[in-house]
Amino acid sequence: MAGETILSIEGVSKNFPGVRALKDVSFDVRAGEVHALMGENGAGKSTLMKVLAGLYRPDGGRIMHKGEEVDIRTPLEARDRGILLIHQELSLSPELSVAENIFLGSWPTKGLGILNKRKLNSDAGRVLDALGCDFRPTTRVGTLSIARKQMVEIARAQAFNASVVIFDEPTASLTDTEKEKLFSIIADLKARNVGIVYISHKMNEIFEITDRVTVLRDGVLQGTVNTADATVETLTRMMIGRALDSFFTRARSNFGAEVLRVEGMAKKGLFENISFSVREGEVLGLYGLIGAGRSEVAETLFGVRRADAGRLFWKGGEIPFPTPRQAIDLGLCLAPESRKEQGLVIGMGGRENITLPHLGLFSRLGIMNRERETQVFTRYRETLEIKTTGPSQRVGNLSGGNQQKFVLAKWLCNKPRLLILDEPTRGIDVGSKSVIHALIAKLAEEGLAVIVISSEMPEVLGVSHRILTMSEGAFNGEFTGEAMTEENLIDAVSRHRESSSSRRARTAA
Amino acid sequence: MTQSLTQPALSGHKGMARTILLRSHIWLFLLAACVFFSVVSPYFLTVNNLANVLTQSAFIGILAIGMTLVMINGEIDLSVGATLALACALAIGLHNGGASAPVAIAAALLAGTAMGLLNGSLVALSGMHSFVVTLGALIGIRGLVFVYTGGNALLVNDFEYTEIPEVYLGQISLTAMIFFALVLFFQWFLTSTRHGREAYAVGDNVEAARDAGIRVGRHKLINFTLCGFLAALSGVLLSMRLGTAEPQAGRSWELWAIIAVVLGGTRLKGGYGDMWRTLGGVLALAVVQNGLRLLNTPNYVELIVMGLVLLLALGLDRIMLLGTRKGE
Ligand SMILES: Nc1ncnc2c1ncn2[C@@H]1O[C@H](COP(=O)(O)OP(=O)(O)OP(=O)(O)O)[C@@H](O)[C@H]1O
Numbered sequence: 001m002a003g004e005t006i007l008s009i010e011g012v013s014k015n016f017p018g019v020r021a022l023k024d025v026s027f028d029v030r031a032g033e034v035h036a037l038m039g040e041n042g043a044g045k046s047t048l049m050k051v052l053a054g055l056y057r058p059d060g061g062r063i064m065h066k067g068e069e070v071d072i073r074t075p076l077e078a079r080d081r082g083i084l085l086i087h088q089e090l091s092l093s094p095e096l097s098v099a100e101n102i103f104l105g106s107w108p109t110k111g112l113g114i115l116n117k118r119k120l121n122s123d124a125g126r127v128l129d130a131l132g133c134d135f136r137p138t139t140r141v142g143t144l145s146i147a148r149k150q151m152v153e154i155a156r157a158q159a160f161n162a163s164v165v166i167f168d169e170p171t172a173s174l175t176d177t178e179k180e181k182l183f184s185i186i187a188d189l190k191a192r193n194v195g196i197v198y199i200s201h202k203m204n205e206i207f208e209i210t211d212r213v214t215v216l217r218d219g220v221l222q223g224t225v226n227t228a229d230a231t232v233e234t235l236t237r238m239m240i241g242r243a244l245d246s247f248f249t250r251a252r253s254n255f256g257a258e259v260l261r262v263e264g265m266a267k268k269g270l271f272e273n274i275s276f277s278v279r280e281g282e283v284l285g286l287y288g289l290i291g292a293g294r295s296e297v298a299e300t301l302f303g304v305r306r307a308d309a310g311r312l313f314w315k316g317g318e319i320p321f322p323t324p325r326q327a328i329d330l331g332l333c334l335a336p337e338s339r340k341e342q343g344l345v346i347g348m349g350g351r352e353n354i355t356l357p358h359l360g361l362f363s364r365l366g367i368m369n370r371e372r373e374t375q376v377f378t379r380y381r382e383t384l385e386i387k388t389t390g391p392s393q394r395v396g397n398l399s400g401g402n403q404q405k406f407v408l409a410k411w412l413c414n415k416p417r418l419l420i421l422d423e424p425t426r427g428i429d430v431g432s433k434s435v436i437h438a439l440i441a442k443l444a445e446e447g448l449a450v451i452v453i454s455s456e457m458p459e460v461l462g463v464s465h466r467i468l469t470m471s472e473g474a475f476n477g478e479f480t481g482e483a484m485t486e487e488n489l490i491d492a493v494s495r496h497r498e499s500s501s502s503r504r505a506r507t508a509a
Numbered sequence: 510m511t512q513s514l515t516q517p518a519l520s521g522h523k524g525m526a527r528t529i530l531l532r533s534h535i536w537l538f539l540l541a542a543c544v545f546f547s548v549v550s551p552y553f554l555t556v557n558n559l560a561n562v563l564t565q566s567a568f569i570g571i572l573a574i575g576m577t578l579v580m581i582n583g584e585i586d587l588s589v590g591a592t593l594a595l596a597c598a599l600a601i602g603l604h605n606g607g608a609s610a611p612v613a614i615a616a617a618l619l620a621g622t623a624m625g626l627l628n629g630s631l632v633a634l635s636g637m638h639s640f641v642v643t644l645g646a647l648i649g650i651r652g653l654v655f656v657y658t659g660g661n662a663l664l665v666n667d668f669e670y671t672e673i674p675e676v677y678l679g680q681i682s683l684t685a686m687i688f689f690a691l692v693l694f695f696q697w698f699l700t701s702t703r704h705g706r707e708a709y710a711v712g713d714n715v716e717a718a719r720d721a722g723i724r725v726g727r728h729k730l731i732n733f734t735l736c737g738f739l740a741a742l743s744g745v746l747l748s749m750r751l752g753t754a755e756p757q758a759g760r761s762w763e764l765w766a767i768i769a770v771v772l773g774g775t776r777l778k779g780g781y782g783d784m785w786r787t788l789g790g791v792l793a794l795a796v797v798q799n800g801l802r803l804l805n806t807p808n809y810v811e812l813i814v815m816g817l818v819l820l821l822a823l824g825l826d827r828i829m830l831l832g833t834r835k836g837e
């Protein structure tokens with residue numbers, strides 16, 4: 001089925017100051033296969049791929065490309081050899097157009113360095129058409145959604161006729177339809193004999209689209225197996241060295257007084273008539289597909305966005321919609337979904353990032369108490385199993401999942417009254433997922449109200465006491481106890497879609 | 510059905526009108542300033558005065574063109590004022606010393622270009638921030654000027670030298686024409702050449718640019734060199750207009766150039782901006798300054814007002830930006 005080996009890595013090692021990211025790793029990609037790369041956060045997956053893409057030089061080992069030993073020194077060399085990495089954090093220039101981004105670094109000229117814009121745009125147009133993209137080559141990339149930005153990166157692979165395409169956690173922020181589209185593109189690439197490396201923490205995706213799986217743990221190769229021969233249990237054991245018996249822990253139901261009540265909250269174009277309440281000790285799940293407006297609701301409660309209408313009651317008394325500062329002071333915290341843009345100051349250390357919103361708690365007369373900061377840092381590093389060399393390692397140098405863990409730690413550490421977690425386990429490995437779920441349960445049992453926003457059905461079902469479903473900017477179902485089943489949730493989310501699309505059809509007629 | 514077809518088109522037009530308006534706040538500001546000064550001073554709206562404003566704006570304007578290139582890269586050049594003084598002094602000094610005018614001018618331009626090249630190499634090779642590098646260059650080059658002139662103003666012996674730029678198209682001086690031609694050329698350069706467009710890529714996301722194989726160091730080096738050349742050109746034109754070379758010539762002009770560029774709306778962080786904006790910024794500064802002088806405003810008041818103007822224009826930019834955000 002799969003063709004010959006295109007690219008192989010033999011005994012590659014890579015060290016960073018204080019971190020052994022890869023040790024003697026071997027790995028190969030065959031033409032026409034999808035090869036999964038799995039492992040815990042910080043296991044070295046992204047690092048290995050960056051070595052292939054010419055972003056890091058390995059400290060030892062060799063890389064074989066089409067049978068000869070090669071030295072990939074720059075991303076450009078990798079591209080010339082047909083190796084293209086689609087980054088975990090996308091790497092595009094927002095101010096440039098789609099076409100300019102696709103061909104960045106090799107724009108066509110009419111001689112004398114004068115740009116041939118017509119050729120640039122028509123070449124890009126052809127690639128976009130082939131991929132079935134619905135935006136134009138001249139569109140400014142900054143205006144595109146994440147999924148479309150990803151398509152721009154994929155278009156690069158197409159444009160340069162890549163023979164190996166590496167996807168580093170591509171589905172982390174895609175909607176289901178966008179994900180299906182991505183999978184069909186991957187299938188196309190595969191049919192054209194491109195070798196594909198696919199990094200993901202999502203087991204169902206691994207079983208759906210990959211042919212082989214390679215597992216790394218702490219920078220050490222654990223083995224490569226055929227996906228057909230693997231099970232969730234065997235892969236988990238390879239990744240974390242033990243089996244995970246139960247994935248989810250739900251807090252004991254012991255509810256106290258109401259913490260927050262929202263009535264008729266609306267924001268034009270985003271959501272309408274949002275009403276709900278949440279009590280102490282309760283974990284409220286907010287399920288819906290990406291794009292349903294859940295994050296926007298959370299951001300409005302936290303004060304990042306301004307509501308057009310609605311009333312807010314905090315512990316029984318009505319309050320105006322807060323600013324983020326006021327929200328934090330009330331004890332209403334939001335751990336946002338995207339880490340780089342909203343969650344972290346990537347140039348600062350982990351310790352400073354955790355305490356940033358609560359400097360008041362860690363200082364006296366404006367002077368920081370370093371010791372207490374470090375204590376808190378150490379506590380969360382241990383509970384969340386964060387892989388970092390120390391309190392002042394730049395969070396920008398951490399693996400994607402470990403950055404996400406710092407976002408959580410930051411909002412957990414000041415003991416809020418209500419904690420909103422937006423996609424708390426995005427990009428987080430299976431082992432740490434259950435740690436985070438257990439933590440949510442523990443916080444609820446201590447009397448916190450928690451709202452968990454998630455697009456992962458098992459996660460919402462596993463941790464929540466009550467679930468609200470949301471679709472196209474409105475709540476359309478509430479489930480508790482026995483009624484919390486996969487069927488009911490899917491039903492609720494899709495029912496609204498049908499009715500609203502038929503409604504639209506009616507008005508159009 | 511027809512309604513639903515025309516509706517989006519209409520709002521599209523409205524949207525476009527708005528973007529044009531938003532993108533050209535500096536031109537609105539310029540217009541407002543012109544109207545204001547025309548009302549308060551009878552001398553403002555005369556062909557003579559306006560032509561004079563254009564000529565005066567050209568010197569800082571040419572500096573601002575180079576600054577725009579460097580700033581789109583996400584860098585800054587603080588040494589342009591000093592480079593201008595160096596070119597000014599060299600042109601007059603060499604000419605007085607017996608070199609023919611073209612030779613003296615060429616040497617002055619070459620010296621400025623070399624200074625730009627030096628700045629660019631230091632930034633590209635050392636990885637130091639251009640703020641530090643060009644701050645050093647500012648002091649060093651100004652020192653050179655003092656050494657060369659002996660701390661005194663050089664007066665040109667050959668009066669024909671000052672007549673070289675006395676060429677007019679109607680009332681528009683050669684100096685102003687050169688400035689406009691450069692604006693046009695570099696606007697074209699930014700939008701239509703590979704190097705020009707890549708400047709945005711470099712300023713917008715250096716990592717992405719580097720990953721795509723753009724040689725970022727060399728790229729910046731070219732822009733710093735152009736910036737140095739333009740500063741020298743401005744210096745040569747100034748030497749012809751004044752006929753003297755003050756060692757303190759162009760002092761703090763780098764700041765005015767930066768202000769003009771920022772006023773126009775080019776982003777200090779890089780990746781965004783163009784020459785039209787810079788032209789608008791340069792003219793706005795020149796008009797306000799000219800208007801205040803016509804009103805006999807004392808020098809210190811002038812500075813205060815100019816400072817306020819900058820804040821106002823930036824505030825306007827901010828408000829408009831928020832406006833677009835909300836509209837989205
Ligand atoms: N530029 C860097 N400087 C220092 N350390 C780094 C750098 N890049 C990665 N590391 C370290 O190397 C280790 C491996 O990181 P890597 O990004 O490869 O993990 P990963 O497997 O991709 O994890 P995730 O699933 O969280 O994305 C981590 O401990 C990380 O902190």
Ligand SMILES: [Mg+2]
Pocket residue numbers: 045046047088168399400401
């Ligand atoms: Mg990674």
